[in-house]
Amino acid sequence: MDEGWTRWVLDHYQFEYTKLHNEDIKPGKLRQRFDAIILPDQRTNSMLDGLDYKTIVEQYRGGLGDAGWDALRQFVADGGTLISLGEACNLLVDRLPLGVKDLKRSTTREAHFAPGAIVNLQVDTAHPIGRGVQPEALGFYINSPFFQLMEGFASQKVSVVARYPNTKVNASGWIRGEDLMYGRAAVVSIEMNPGKVVLFGIRPQHRAQTHATFPLLFNALYWSAEGDLSNAGAAPARTNQ
Numbered sequence: 001m002d003e004g005w006t007r008w009v010l011d012h013y014q015f016e017y018t019k020l021h022n023e024d025i026k027p028g029k030l031r032q033r034f035d036a037i038i039l040p041d042q043r044t045n046s047m048l049d050g051l052d053y054k055t056i057v058e059q060y061r062g063g064l065g066d067a068g069w070d071a072l073r074q075f076v077a078d079g080g081t082l083i084s085l086g087e088a089c090n091l092l093v094d095r096l097p098l099g100v101k102d103l104k105r106s107t108t109r110e111a112h113f114a115p116g117a118i119v120n121l122q123v124d125t126a127h128p129i130g131r132g133v134q135p136e137a138l139g140f141y142i143n144s145p146f147f148q149l150m151e152g153f154a155s156q157k158v159s160v161v162a163r164y165p166n167t168k169v170n171a172s173g174w175i176r177g178e179d180l181m182y183g184r185a186a187v188v189s190i191e192m193n194p195g196k197v198v199l200f201g202i203r204p205q206h207r208a209q210t211h212a213t214f215p216l217l218f219n220a221l222y223w224s225a226e227g228d229l230s231n232a233g234a235a236p237a238r239t240n241q
Contacts, residue, residue: 086145104145120171159190
């Protein structure tokens with residue numbers, strides 16, 4: 001569903017994109033075709049292994065496997081940008097050497113739970129991904145990652161694009177264990193030199209309704225092409241199924 005919502009938003013705002021299936025990714029050489037690949041919200045095992053039931057349309061069966069993951073990793077090494085949404089962030093956190101930790105995974109349902117809430121965000125408007133966004137903004141959160149920065153490599157530049165405030169994270173709805181999110185990162189960018197990774201813990205295009213955070217996703221696409229944000233529309237957007 002998240003892939004469909006992502007396509008709807010890109011269609012609505014007239015971004016050109018290519019829909020990628022597993023077999024499109026596995027052969028590699030992705031950087032020759034794309035500036036950015038979006039990984040919609042999905043768990044790591046679903047992306048890598050998938051399902052292989054006969055009732056599933058063939059192009060949707062299975063997962064990326066080792067070949068697909070190697071192709072994505074090489075895409076970043078060749079200078080591409082991987083943009084992950086929600087739980088898709090954990091594939092990159094686990095398999096790339098990133099100085100970032102997902103704190104949500106270390107909590108229990110009894111300690112932290114949020115079935116869908118509007119949250120307060122503080123945005124770094126000087127970062128290319130945060131340009132044009134209000135410094136005090138609202139986002140949508142639904143049991144997705146929130147991050148702590150860890151020790152990383154000197155060759156990487158890790159930046160917090162958006163964070164949760166030190167108090168009053170919840171703006172509407174309810175969150176159990178809200179204090180665990182205080183001051184934590186919601187959106188993180190990692191410049192890998194030459195590639196880039198963007199981790200969206202919030203769901204910036206959730207159900208195509210979260211208009212306040214659409215610009216963060218769009219800016220990530222423009223940033224992937226090293227484009228001037230004043231030249232909007234020059235960068236192609238790519239989605240991955």
